Amino acid sequence: MYFKYEDENLLWHKINLNNICESIEKELSENYRYIGPYYLYHEDILKKRIEIINLALPKSNFYFSVKSLSNLQILKKIRKYPRFGLDVVSEGEILRGILAGFQGSEMVFAGVGKTKNEILLALEKNLKSIHVESIQELKAIASLAISIKKTAPIGLRVNPDIPVDTHEYIITGMDENKFGLSNSELKEALNIIKESSSLELKGFHMHLGSQIREVNPYIKALSNLINLADEINSIWEKPIDYLSLGGGFGIDYESIFEDKKKGFPIEELEKVDIFRNCKYQIDFEPGRFISGYSGILIAKTLYIKEKNNFKIAITNAGMNDLLRPALYKAIHPVLPLIRKENAEYTYDFVGPVCESADFLAKRVTSTKVEQNDRIAVLHCGAYGSVMGSNYNSRPMAPEFIIEDEKPVLIRKPQSIKEMLNLETDIK
Numbered sequence: 001m002y003f004k005y006e007d008e009n010l011l012w013h014k015i016n017l018n019n020i021c022e023s024i025e026k027e028l029s030e031n032y033r034y035i036g037p038y039y040l041y042h043e044d045i046l047k048k049r050i051e052i053i054n055l056a057l058p059k060s061n062f063y064f065s066v067k068s069l070s071n072l073q074i075l076k077k078i079r080k081y082p083r084f085g086l087d088v089v090s091e092g093e094i095l096r097g098i099l100a101g102f103q104g105s106e107m108v109f110a111g112v113g114k115t116k117n118e119i120l121l122a123l124e125k126n127l128k129s130i131h132v133e134s135i136q137e138l139k140a141i142a143s144l145a146i147s148i149k150k151t152a153p154i155g156l157r158v159n160p161d162i163p164v165d166t167h168e169y170i171i172t173g174m175d176e177n178k179f180g181l182s183n184s185e186l187k188e189a190l191n192i193i194k195e196s197s198s199l200e201l202k203g204f205h206m207h208l209g210s211q212i213r214e215v216n217p218y219i220k221a222l223s224n225l226i227n228l229a230d231e232i233n234s235i236w237e238k239p240i241d242y243l244s245l246g247g248g249f250g251i252d253y254e255s256i257f258e259d260k261k262k263g264f265p266i267e268e269l270e271k272v273d274i275f276r277n278c279k280y281q282i283d284f285e286p287g288r289f290i291s292g293y294s295g296i297l298i299a300k301t302l303y304i305k306e307k308n309n310f311k312i313a314i315t316n317a318g319m320n321d322l323l324r325p326a327l328y329k330a331i332h333p334v335l336p337l338i339r340k341e342n343a344e345y346t347y348d349f350v351g352p353v354c355e356s357a358d359f360l361a362k363r364v365t366s367t368k369v370e371q372n373d374r375i376a377v378l379h380c381g382a383y384g385s386v387m388g389s390n391y392n393s394r395p396m397a398p399e400f401i402i403e404d405e406k407p408v409l410i411r412k413p414q415s416i417k418e419m420l421n422l423e424t425d426i427k
Contacts, residue, residue, distance in 0.1 A: 065287025295381025
């Protein structure tokens, strides 16, 4: 899966990571006095993932989930693809999209807790659609649209109550979840839109959850949306524009050196009759499927502790840099950048944060890792840097991207002074 060892050096899609990292660390040390962990993205893999989804679903439009990877330079690269827009969930993400060159009509606004300022910004920037999650939200949008003499484009998020096999924290399509409208709420929402002069129904939206690895939930979801759209179009004067099935395409976090096909079989969607013959525009909002494999976290081992049956490698990257293992018990493979010996050892790769949940990976089988060795935490382009924090007063990690086989800084390291300046003026 994009990685291999050659002459004991770890290559990432043909790039010698150790050489790249030496160049990066020299730049960070000389220009910023920074010696901590950093995120590294690969432009060629980003392009490859976009090409996969483009080829698999040639009739669909895609709205990249900004919350999965929000760096402006990454968004600018995604904007080059004609059928790609953005799925945004906050005022900040809307403004990121604008700065990255997207038009408002190329963004859809999701999220369950939209504020007055966010709704007004979405209307001002003429976003393609506001995906509504509750009756009170719909009424708030109608009132705000009237106040600025606008017509709000509405996509109703339907809660399909369809179970999916994934982590409980990333299931979003069950009736017990906070997301979307129930059947009774949907009827009320449709009546509100029909009676309103400031609301226009554009489409219906569903999102089942994340890390979905089978096609059947999407078939069920699309069938539900088609039935709903047919019913509405039979009695409403203006037909709806689109049906959105959200994102959720799973990736294979466990595979390292080969693709074991444990991710979502995206090529199967277009083969299904209900997708191939659908008379409505079908949209998706992928995030992880594109960004997950596109990024890694580079860290260094600070100390090695010997235990009875395994070793603990204490690294300079903590849960403030990569939260997924602590939050979801997520599995991210860890590889040393230089492979030593043929013998294998068992490691816990942990961070310096004062929490037992502060780990990168547990009980990992690896070749020997020693003090000051570089390691790569794989497949963390999605929900990696974006979930970073200043916990334990640790600065946010910088970000680089490999372009034409060279590293380019796309987010500067945060200094401790910059972090503290949010609380007081430091002279």
